[in-house]
Structures are given as structure tokens and as C-alpha cells.
Amino acid sequence: MHFIKWTTSIAAGVLLILTTSSIVNAESKEKALLDQARSLFKPLPDTAHVDDYPHSKARLELGKALFFETRVSTDGRMSCAACHNPSYYGADSLALSVGVHGKKLPRNAPTVFNTPLLIAQHYGGNRVSVEEQAMKALLSPHAYGNTSYAEVEVKLEKLGYEKKFQAAFPNEPKAISAENWATAIGAFERTLLTPAPFDKYLKGDQKAISKEAKLGLEKFISTGCAGCHNGATVGGQSYQKFGIVEDYWLATGSKEMELLKGRDKGKFHDTQKPEDTYIFKVPQLRNVAVTPPYFHDGSVARLEDAVRVMARVQLGQKLNDIDVANIVAFLQTLTGEVPPQFATAPSLPVAGFQNLP
Numbered sequence: 113m114h115f116i117k118w119t120t121s122i123a124a125g126v127l128l129i130l131t132t133s134s135i136v137n138a139e140s141k142e143k144a145l146l147d148q149a150r151s152l153f154k155p156l157p158d159t160a161h162v163d164d165y166p167h168s169k170a171r172l173e174l175g176k177a178l179f180f181e182t183r184v185s186t187d188g189r190m191s192c193a194a195c196h197n198p199s200y201y202g203a204d205s206l207a208l209s210v211g212v213h214g215k216k217l218p219r220n221a222p223t224v225f226n227t228p229l230l231i232a233q234h235y236g237g238n239r240v241s242v243e244e245q246a247m248k249a250l251l252s253p254h255a256y257g258n259t260s261y262a263e264v265e266v267k268l269e270k271l272g273y274e275k276k277f278q279a280a281f282p283n284e285p286k287a288i289s290a291e292n293w294a295t296a297i298g299a300f301e302r303t304l305l306t307p308a309p310f311d312k313y314l315k316g317d318q319k320a321i322s323k324e325a326k327l328g329l330e331k332f333i334s335t336g337c338a339g340c341h342n343g344a345t346v347g348g349q350s351y352q353k354f355g356i357v358e359d360y361w362l363a364t365g366s367k368e369m370e371l372l373k374g375r376d377k378g379k380f381h382d383t384q385k386p387e388d389t390y391i392f393k394v395p396q397l398r399n400v401a402v403t404p405p406y407f408h409d410g411s412v413a414r415l416e417d418a419v420r421v422m423a424r425v426q427l428g429q430k431l432n433d434i435d436v437a438n439i440v441a442f443l444q445t446l447t448g449e450v451p452p453q454f455a456t457a458p459s460l461p462v463a464g465f466q467n468l469p
Contacts, residue, residue, distance in 0.1 A: 142318060145330055152333065154344040155311040156398075160228035160302040167299035170279035175300030177276065177458045178293055184250070184267050186257035187213045192246070192297065196224035198455045202304065203403040207410025211254040218254070219376070220410035225448070226398045228302045230348035235408045237351060237393045238382040242301045247294035261290035268293070272461035306399060306448025313445065321445045328442030331435050336427045340394045346446060348396035354378065354408075355390055357428040363421045366411040376408055401444045415440055 179192040190212040196202045202223035209221040219235055233239035249255040250264050258264050268288050277287035312320035341347040354360045379388035406418040419436050423429045
């Protein structure tokens with residue numbers, strides 16, 4: 113009888129040791145993953161503002177109004193929000209966006225959220241900042257279609273924007289200008305940051321993301337995805353050839369671009385340098401789960417397929433269904449809330465609407 117009690121006690125002790133050891137090992141593994149994640153990624157900052165682009169409440173209100181203003185375009189229908197819509201997480205859900213006078217744009221419109229934090233704007237990186245992008249869009253034949261900045265300034269005056277510009281730029285003799293248009297829109301866009309559950313995880317909340325997401329994060333790192341998709345925006349901080357292992361269009365089934373102008377060669381179209389052929393800015397992955405379709409030409413509709421394509425053409429790997437599902441679970445933790453200042457309608461002036469040329 114004593115022998116049975118003794119052996120039972122030993123078994124219970126062994127079980128306790130094994131259980132405790134298992135918990136310790138699990139906690140150690142969790143900490144190691146978090147430490148590794150922190151070495152590769154960073155939480156979003158509280159602000160994307162920089163000293164070069166001061167802002168005020170009046171400037172932010174003006175920037176928001178201009179972001180949604182269609183009447184500056186030559187067809188009266190195009191605005192920043194046409195391609196960066198609140199209903200689609202700052203994107204537009206189209207493979208190739210539609211510009212002024214119904215022109216199909218040559219590339220897919222990415223989300224506007226968090227973009228001030230990226231290394232540059234556009235897939236080819238030919239715009240240094242969101243301010244430069246906003247200003248040059250005014251004369252783009254694809255975007256607003258104006259022939260000169262003077263034409264734009266006249267439209268803004270006739271639309272009744274004088275007081276809004278004066279409030280936003282009180283120390284300037286000429287408040288309405290293309291430069292101030294860009295600065296105001298840039299100030300607004302710099303507020304459009306979307307912190308997500310992954311940020312809470314990076315700050316130490318182990319319960320902020322699921323077990324599947326952690327497995328996906330581990331696979332995302334071990335597969336090599338984090339080699340390009342890293343930092344606070346999980347990408348968008350470097351340039352890379354699209355199709356290291358094989359031609360990207362073979363994996364994506366890309367046909368739309370070929371019908372328009374042939375295969376997109378990335379930065380080459382801007383620099384004309386052979387070494388820039390098929391070089392693109394690495395996309396950020398913030399909100400990627402809610403901004404399909406994917407890639408510069410919108411050729412892939414499902415995130416699961418986009419994950420497979422990237423593993424195939426960039427890393428030469430074939431992921432199984434479980435790995436893909438887990439990586440998608442991780443990517444879903446990068447989805448933040450639509451900023452409230454973006455989701456509500458702006459206040460636009462009504463004066464002069466009938467007087468536009």
C-alpha cells in the first residue's frame with residue numbers, strides 16, 4: 113500500500129516537472145519569437161509629421177477638403193479620394209485604377225494609409241514624398257489633367273478656397289498656390305496612420321495576436337519574407353527586383369499590362385537604366401488583408417495566392433496550405449482601423465462652383 117502511494121507521488125511529481133518544463137519552454141519560445149520580431153519590425157510611430165511640414169488644425173482641415181475635392185480636375189470628377197477611398201481602406205479595390213476622363217491608370221493604386229513613412233511614393237519611387245506626389249498629380253494627364261499650376265490656382269480661387277488657404281498659411285502674401293495645396297494635403301495624409309494588433313504584440317501584449325498568427329509570423333521570418341518586408345510599415349523601405357527566381361508575370365498570370373503597353377519594368381520607366389529593369393519599391397504590408405487586388409498591376413485577387421506567388425518568384429519556395437493560412441493570419445494582424453478623420457465627409461466651399469471654365 114505504501115509502495116503504491118509512493119509511486120503515485122513520484123508519478124505526480126514527474127508530471128508536475130514535465131508540465132512546468134513544458135510551460136517554461138513555451139514561454140521561452142514565445143519570448144524568443146517576440147525578440148526576433150522586435151529586431152525586424154517596429155511599432156508604428158505616433159505621428160508621421162516632420163519639421164519640414166508644419167501643420168495646424170486649419171491646415172489639416174484644408175488638406176482634407178482638398179483630398180476630396182473633385183472640381184480641380186479637368187473633368188470635375190477626379191480627386192485623391194477617387195483612388196484612395198475610405199470604403200476600401202484608402203485604396204479602390206480595382207486592378208488598375210481609373211483616372212481623369214475615365215483613363216485607365218497604368219498601375220494599381222495602393223492604400224494611402226501610412227504612406228508618408230515609406231521610402232518614396234509610387235511603385236517606381238519617382239516621388240520623394242506625399243507632398244511631391246500631391247503637387248505633381250495636378251498636372252498628370254492620368255490624375256487631374258491640368259496644363260499648369262496657374263490654372264489650378266485660378267480654379268481654387270473661383271471655388272472659394274481663399275479663406276481656407278489664408279487660415280492654413282497666415283503668413284504668406286499669396287496663400288493659394290500649388291505648393292500650399294501639396295503641403296496641406298501632405299499634412300492631412302500624415303495623420304492617416306493605422307496602428308494594429310501587431311503593434312500591441314510588439315509592445316509586449318502576447319495575447320494581441322492568435323496562435324495561428326504567431327505561427328505565421330515565425331514562418332514569415334524563416335521563409336525569408338522579412339528580408340524585404342520589415343520595419344514599422346512591414347515593407348516600403350527598399351527596392352527589389354520583382355521576379356528573382358522566375359518572371360513575375362508567369363506566376364501572376366498578368367495580362368492587363370501587356371494589353372496596355374507591355375510588361376511593367378518598374379523603375380526602368382523613370383530612369384531608363386537597364387539595372388532598374390523590373391525593380392519596384394517593396395510594398396508595405398500594413399492593411400494588406402483588406403486592400404486587394406495585389407501587386408503593381410492588380411493581377412492577383414486573393415491574399416493566399418499573393419503569398420504563394422511571392423514565395424515562388426522571390427524565394428523559390430512552395431508553401432503548403434497550412435503555412436499559407438498561418439502567414440495570412442499574421443498579415444491580418446496588420447489591419448488597423450480606418451482613421452476617423454478620413455472616414456467622415458469633409459467641408460467643401462460652394463462659392464464659385466458655377467463660374468469654373
